[in-house]
Amino acid sequence: MKPQKIEDINDLVRFIDEYYYTHKNTILKAVEGFLNVQTMQFFEESKEVFIQKVMDHYDYIKTLPEDAELPIFLTHNPKEGFNIKNLFKR
16 A cells, blocks of 8 residues: 545545555544544445445535534434434444
8 A cells, every 4th residue: 555645535535445445444544534533334335335425424514514513423324413223224
């Protein structure tokens, strides 16, 4: 893996696309740092599902006012609010 600077969401998606299956822990740390969230995975999800989850979360936080409280977990639909049951949905 070569060092990469992630400056925007497109850089992050390219990074995930390239290294998702070979450097999963590094991918999760990059997403956590870029989106300022925690990630949890209870089952193996495909790269495409993970990228969609990242994009859904990113699109949602872009709509929030500057002083809004950001969701703390990476979720598909953060606007629904955090519910522990959502962590177990596939």
